[in-house]
Each structure stands twice: as structure tokens, then as C-alpha cells.
Amino acid sequence: MKPVNVVVLGGGLVGCAAAYYLARRGAGVLLAEQGDLNREASGRNAGSLHFQLEYRLIRYGDELAAQFAQIIPLSLVALEDWRGLEAELRADLEVGMHGGLIVAESDADVALLERRQALQEKWGLASQLLSAAEVRRMAPYLAESVIAAGYFPHEGHANPRLVAPAFARRAEELGVTIQSQTRVTGLMRDGAQWVVTVVDRAGRTQDVIADAVLNAAGAWAGEIGALAHLHLPIFAVPLSMNVIERAAPLIPHLVQHASQRLTLKQVAAGNVLVGGGWPSRFSREGSAMSTQRRADPVVENVMANLTLAARLVPAIGGLHLLRSWTGITGITTDQMPLLGAVPEAPGFFVAAGGAAFTHGPTYARLVSELILEGRPSVSIDLYSPARFSHINSFMASV
Numbered sequence: 328m329k330p331v332n333v334v335v336l337g338g339g340l341v342g343c344a345a346a347y348y349l350a351r352r353g354a355g356v357l358l359a360e361q362g363d364l365n366r367e368a369s370g371r372n373a374g375s376l377h378f379q380l381e382y383r384l385i386r387y388g389d390e391l392a393a394q395f396a397q398i399i400p401l402s403l404v405a406l407e408d409w410r411g412l413e414a415e416l417r418a419d420l421e422v423g424m425h426g427g428l429i430v431a432e433s434d435a436d437v438a439l440l441e442r443r444q445a446l447q448e449k450w451g452l453a454s455q456l457l458s459a460a461e462v463r464r465m466a467p468y469l470a471e472s473v474i475a476a477g478y479f480p481h482e483g484h485a486n487p488r489l490v491a492p493a494f495a496r497r498a499e500e501l502g503v504t505i506q507s508q509t510r511v512t513g514l515m516r517d518g519a520q521w522v523v524t525v526v527d528r529a530g531r532t533q534d535v536i537a538d539a540v541l542n543a544a545g546a547w548a549g550e551i552g553a554l555a556h557l558h559l560p561i562f563a564v565p566l567s568m569n570v571i572e573r574a575a576p577l578i579p580h581l582v583q584h585a586s587q588r589l590t591l592k593q594v595a596a597g598n599v600l601v602g603g604g605w606p607s608r609f610s611r612e613g614s615a616m617s618t619q620r621r622a623d624p625v626v627e628n629v630m631a632n633l634t635l636a637a638r639l640v641p642a643i644g645g646l647h648l649l650r651s652w653t654g655i656t657g658i659t660t661d662q663m664p665l666l667g668a669v670p671e672a673p674g675f676f677v678a679a680g681g682a683a684f685t686h687g688p689t690y691a692r693l694v695s696e697l698i699l700e701g702r703p704s705v706s707i708d709l710y711s712p713a714r715f716s717h718i719n720s721f722m723a724s725v
């Protein structure tokens with residue numbers, strides 16, 4: 328196999344987008360995906376384009392919320408990236424950015440909205456706090472129990488089944504070699520280069536030589552890190568999602584709750600997607616949990632998720648649930664992405680973690696600039712893997 332500039336590890340949204348942005352800058356790229364493209368988190372998520380601080384970032388008290396709010400500068404870049412994505416990829420991605428509401432049902436919820444609003448303002452995201460009357464005017468489909476809402480006019484959603492494949496198509500047009508059913512099993516340095524061992528769909532083992540590797544393995548990014556004798560503190564978590572039957576257009580917004588797990592939206596086809604980070608359960612392999620198999624839905628969580636959705640939008644209460652499914656995503660110890668170079672392993676880059684449907688195209692674009700030009704057009708220092716150097720400095724290089 329001829330040497331390439333960059334091997335991209337993982338064929339979710341981040342990997343497919345990075346392959347595209349790298350090739351657009353002239354790099355020779357091979358993308359290795361152990362299964363099929365877009366079959367994991369990137370094709371199984373809720374499709375929300377979150378720019379306000381999600382509930383998971385605000386729920387652990389002021390100090391941590393202030394730390395987690397550092398994601399906002401990246402969100403503002405992602406917002407601009409999403410505006411241009413359909414034109415860039417020459418594809419309909421069902422992007423709709425008609426605004427997002429984070430709703431409050433109690434005084435405690437309103438206090439959370441106010442704290443969120445202050446943090447968002449501090450980092451330059453201009454959201455508004457709407458009164459009950461304003462919410463009623465803007466979103467008459469919401470229940471009377473909603474007494475306020477945080478509103479940001481550019482939130483929305485896109486279709487997760489379309490985005491990574493569109494990047495992959497464009498990447499292939501630019502000459503990227505995409506190998507699905509190809510698992511990365513080894514990573515070794517050889518002087519200034521990396522030797523990436525892959526096992527392809529026929530069971531053949533091959534070594535690929537590359538100037539750089541990009542770990543875009545999502546929830547499995549820690550396992551890829553371990554192949555390079557690195558610790559990347561990212562953990563796999565299993566979540567669930569639900570889709571409700573089609574209805575006439577009713578909900579133009581992305582709806583979230585101030586203090587509970589909920590995202591709710593009506594997609595182009597009229598179906599209502601309900602999620603928000605409710606846990607599912609890893610299936611077991613012996614006594615250990617397995618991240619290699621589909622996680623199992625937890626019926627009580629599905630019910631609680633749907634009950635909350637129907638309480639907030641009474642009109643969907645009579646509609647049938649069509650399907651629930653699960654997906655595995657990666658969360659770092661500090662909820663920030665791992666984005667950039669790993670200082671202890673020259674030529675090893677990572678782009679993983681966080682809300683990487685919203686931020687994935689932006690991770691990919693910026694990390695490609697870093698790999699090929701030495702610096703990205705927007706600083707990503709806040710998310711650098713260097714913040715875990717206190718761990719990796721104990722790890723000898725491979």
C-alpha cells in the first residue's frame with residue numbers, strides 16, 4: 328500500500344468530514360472504519376444543532392458550568408459552518424435553523440435559565456430570556472406549564488443520516504480512499520512517520536505508512552489512544568432516542584428543558600424526534616459491558632422521556648411511538664472535546680467527544696488545518712489534548 332499523508336481512524340461524521348477537509352487541502356488520505364460509515368453515533372443521534380449550553384453542561388453547579396461554558400466559542404464557529412454546509416457539500420442535509428427554546432416550568436428552572444443566559448452572554452452568544460407571554464406568542468404548541476424560555480434564533484437540526492455520507496461522497500471525489508469493514512489494530516511510530524496496522528474485510532492485515540494519524544473514533548477514541556500507548560480520558564456512554572409518527576407541521580423549534588433531559592423537534596418528514604440524553608444500557612459480554620454491541624433500551628427511561636415530551640407539547644400526546652433506538656457516544660472527563668495534537672506523540676491528532684453532531688464538521692475543519700498548516704484558522708487551544716499531559720507524560724512513546 329502506498330504511503331499517505333494522513334490516516335483517519337473512524338468513519339463517523341468527524342472522520343468523514345476530516346477526510347474531506349484534508350483532501351480539499353491536497354492531502355493523500357486513507358480512512359479506515361471498522362464497520363460501515365455512519366453506523367454509530369453519527370448516524371444514530373438526535374440531529375440537534377445545539378448552540379446554547381445543554382442541560383448536561385449546566386446541571387453540576389456554577390463552578391463546573393462556568394468551565395463547561397468554554398465550549399461556546401466553538402459553538403459560534405460551528406453555527407457559521409452549518410450555515411454554509413449544504414452549499415459546500417452540494418447536498419440537501421435537511422438543515423433547519425429556525426431557533427431553539429429551552430423551557431422553564433418552575434422558579435428553579437428560571438434561575439437555571441438566568442445562570443445559563445449570563446454564561447452565554449459572557450462568551451458572546453446573544454440569547455434572550457422570554458416571558459410566559461412571549462413564549463406563548465412564539466410557540467403556541469407549548470403547554471401552559473411553561474413560564475419562561477431561553478431563546479436563541481439560530482438553533483435547529485439536520486438529518487444525521489445524510490451528513491456524514493455527504494462528506495464521504497465529496498471526500499471520495501477528491502481522491503480519499505475509504506475502507507469500511509477495516510479495523511485499526513496497531514499504531515507504531517517509525518521515525519517521523521506512523522505505521523498503522525489495519526485488518527480489512529477479507530481478514531488481511533496490512534501496514535499503512537502515514538505522516539500523521541487522526542483519531543476520529545468517537546466513543547472508541549480511548550481504545551485507539553491505547554494502541555499508541557496514550558491515555559485519552561474519553562468514556563463511552565449509551566443513550567436512547569425515539570421517533571413519533573408524522574404530524575402536520577407544528578413545532579418549528581428545537582425544544583429543550585431547563586432542568587430535565589429533553590430534546591424535541593419535528594423533522595422535514597413531519598415525524599417528531601424525542602431524545603435528550605436518556606441512558607440506555609450496555610449489553611454484556613460475560614460480566615463486562617460491551618461497547619462493541621448495540622446497547623439495550625431501558626423501557627422506564629423511554630417512557631419518562633416520552634411522558635416529559637407529551638407534557639410539554641400536549642398535541643403529540645396522542646401520536647404513536649414508531650421506534651426507539653440506542654447509540655453510543657463519547658464523553659470526556661471534563662465534557663470538553665479532545666481536539667488537536669497530542670504533545671507526547673508527534674503526528675498523532677484527535678478529534679472526539681462532546682456534541683459532535685453540532686460541532687463535528689468544525690472539529691474536522693479545524694483539526695485538518697492544524698495537521699496540514701500547523702495552526703487552525705480559529706484557536707482550539709481550550710480543547711487541546713495537552714490538558715491531559717499530566718497523565719501522558721508518564722507514558723513512554725511507542
Ligand SMILES: Cc1cc2nc3c(=O)[nH]c(=O)nc-3n(C[C@H](O)[C@H](O)[C@H](O)COP(=O)(O)OP(=O)(O)OC[C@H]3O[C@@H](n4cnc5c(N)ncnc54)[C@H](O)[C@@H]3O)c2cc1C
Pocket residue numbers: 336337338339340341342359360361362363364365366367368369370371372373374375376377509510511512543544545546547551565566567568590602653654655656657678679680681682683684685686687
Ligand atoms: C442517541 C444519541 C443522541 C445524540 N444527539 C446529539 C445531538 O442531537 N446533537 C449533537 O451535537 N450530538 C449528539 N450526539 C452526539 C453525537 O452523535 C456524537 O458526538 C458524534 O456523532 C460523534 O461523531 P464521531 O464521528 O466522533 O463518532 P462516531 O460516529 O461514533 O464514529 C466513530 C467511528 O469509529 C469507528 N471505530 C472505532 N474503533 C475503530 C477501530 N479500531 N478501527 C476503525 N474504526 C473504528 C466506529 O466504528 C465508528 O464508526 C448524540 C449521540 C447519541 C448516541
